[in-house]
Amino acid sequence: MTAFIDSFSTDQLLPPWYSADMRMWSFIVPVDRQLIEAHLKTRFNEPAPDQAPYFYTPLPGKTYGLLCVARHDTFSSIYEKKVGLDTVSHTELYWTFPVIRYRVNADNLRHDPQQVWIQPFAFDNSSYVMFSAREIWGTEMEMAAVSMEEGSTPGDLRIDMAIEGMAKFDPKARSQSIGCMRMGLKSTATKADLHALLESDDDLNAFVDILMGAGVFTGDFDHAAPGREPGMEVNTLRQFRDVFNMDCAAYRAIVASRTRHGNIRDLAFFSGEDTLVEFLLSDSMKETFQAMFGQRACHPHSQLPTKPPHLGAPGTPPTNWLLDHMPVEVALVISYTADARFDIIRTLHTYGQKT
Amino acid sequence: MSTPIPYVQSAASQQVPPPYHFPGVTVNTFYFNVSMAKVQEYCDRYLNIGDEKTRGYVYRPLAAWPYASVLFLDYPTMISAAPASEQLGEVAYADRGAISQTEVFVAIPLMRYGVGAARFITDTTLEWALPFICVGNPMSSVCGREMLGLGKLLADIENTEGKYPDSFRGSISLPGWPDTEPGTKQAMQEFLTIDTKPVLPTTAGTQPPRRTMASLLEGREAMKLLGGVASAANFIDSFSLGLIPTSMRTVGLKQYRDAAHPHRAVYQALVTCRAQYTRVRDVQFYNERDVDMSFNDAGSFHQILKVFLDVPEKATGLPFSVNTVAACRFMADINFDTMRVIREFPIDRDGGLPPTPGSSDLIGRWYRPLRGFFGPRRGVHTP
DSSP states (O other), rough: OOOOOOOOOOOOOSEEEEEEEEEEEEEEEEOHHHHHHHIIIIIIOOOSSSOOOEEEOOSSSSOOEEEEEEEEEEEEEOOOOOOOSOEEEEEEEEEEEEEEEEOOOOOSOOEEEEEEEEEEEEESOOOOHHHHHIHHHOOEEEEEEEEOOHHHHHHHHGEEEEEEESOOOTTTOBEEEEEEOOOEEOOTTOOOHHHHHHHOOOOHHHHHHHHHHTTTTTOOOOOTTTTSOOEEEEEEEEEEHHHHHHHEEEEEEEEEEEEEEEEEEEEEEGGGGEEEEEEEOOOTTTHHHHHHHHHHBBBBSSSSSSSOOOOOOOOOOOOOOOOEEOOOOOOEEEEEEEEEEEEEEEEEEETTTTO | OOOOOOOOOOTTTTTSOOOOEEEEEEEEEEEEEEHHHHHHHHHHHHOOOOOOOHHHHHEEOOOOOOOOEEEEEEEEEEEOOOOOOOOOOOOGGSSOOOOEEEEEEEEEEEEEEEEEHHHHHHOOEEEEEEEEEEESSHHHHHHHHSSSSSOOOOOOEEOOOOSTOOOOOOEEEEESSSSTTOOOOOOOEEEEEOOOOSSSSSSSSSSSOOOSHHHHHHHHHHHHHHSSSSSHHHHHHHHHTTSSSSEEEEEEEEEEEEEESSTTTEEEEEEEEEEEEEEEEEEEEEEGGGEEEEEOOOOHHHHHHHSOOOOOSOSEEEEEOOOOEEEEEEEEEEEEEEEEEEOOOOOOOOOOOOOOOOOHHHHOOTTTTTTGGOOOOOOOOOO
């Protein structure tokens, strides 16, 4: 065994992780099947240069994903029962969707289909969490400033996020705090009747069944539907760019991890029609958002009535929100409080390994 | 691991390819005594990995220079100078614009000695370890950590003028735990503060300045000499045998964890990079007797300090003051380039697979242009 040589700079929150009283807002967003296929092709299905013994396809039927914002007030590493120097507070935002992963045998036949989740992008406001996510299980998480405010009524919900980036690519451009995403519920929003919403939409009903099967908002840490593992298995492309050739990776692998939610409480549903979700199209983020949500009509300003906050460092120029705002359609919103546990399962495939 | 593996590019990728160009950087440098035993401990843990005979080198502290330096750098413009790739399919990194940031690191000179008579001559070279480094820009921290073997932490860095005109005040706040008690949450805390009086000559502070290299160079004769030399950088390089950083070749341990078994490495290599300081100008010195440098020896920060300072065995929770032996500031253009993997360590694998092959490229920089005359390139696929 080749030992990893620890230092203070790499000793960040080793998994598994446990989050107590996680506050979660999940926005169910319809997503184009072809965009999912394109993502799976470049990240998982193409040879690099060897072929991973897996093949990923979108789920049958109408395809949805989850845009999740989770505030973790007490988030701890429980690696080897570590005690002390292990707890942080942070807020994360990620986009994830379910797919089918097949095993591929030596005869190139696909078998053993299994539902797993893919996480194309993620943001976090803690550098320790970002380093852990990027360096251990491979999510290309970006550092962000996230403001998440919940008031006395659902209509008070406001989530604003900014990153350090480029509004416009230009040799003379300077990086700055740029708006990235805005979310909120309309002032008239009230809790919705889930059954009534699902009765009129079979596709959404099927997706909610998937979520319930995965225990996303009905979860129990150790119990699952018959024949299924508890929680959601997430597959991630873990890659590090080579310093000598920017088109190559020094290391590339597919990593499997598992998220489980338990002790669910404060569960509430809201109609997608009462929701506003807007992505801001800077040159730094446009490709990422359009790759997932397609090219849509944009507004020059936010449709949310409240002004966006300053999310840059103190003393820096105001966050630039003067970008095209791309709204996305939301089918359903789920909010709840839960405890969550995150484990790495294993590295499914490492590319470029000579036998 | 020699088969080219494609990297999946996206415009949002934080892994910005080198080389990098940084014009107009302001550098404030503070030298302090460092324990040779601490430096050797650092070398043995992070650089002298594996059997000496197999790896073919040994890092040792530079006995003639028992100093470490803290450098505060203010980069108004950082540009990726990576040439556009045909496969990129996006705006070239060099055409995207510039970022700015502040950076602080501790630098310690080391000698890498080749093992054996021949290698002692051809492979021995001066390199710099950076046992602590932090930056204010997230993208810079990602590039350093994931591509360059530099363990950059993300920090809030203050880099400004102090109470007096032409003085300096620097401070770093880092995420840290105030104590080691279970359940204590991480918070941003002050890690280091430095305050100076104005640059010399000044009537503020201790009079007269102590006569060290700093005060010596402030003298009229030395300034005349500096003015007569075409490049201050060249002068400093010659004068100090490369110890004032005009061309630092940094060395760092770049490694990736096994995702499911984080105590195991799936990649481990020593990486060197050149930080070349050009157009060094406006060199000015502080009176080292009037520099107040203090680290916060509390909670998790103790783990950082014990790497390069002789702190007590346990955290005191008190400021830890460090005596400065010299201090100066200057401006320079910096190129960060010429990355080399000088030693890739073999990695044990499961499933009956043999370890990945290691490799070495340890030739000293002075011998590198000449080696073609004296035989084939060596070191590929060494165990």
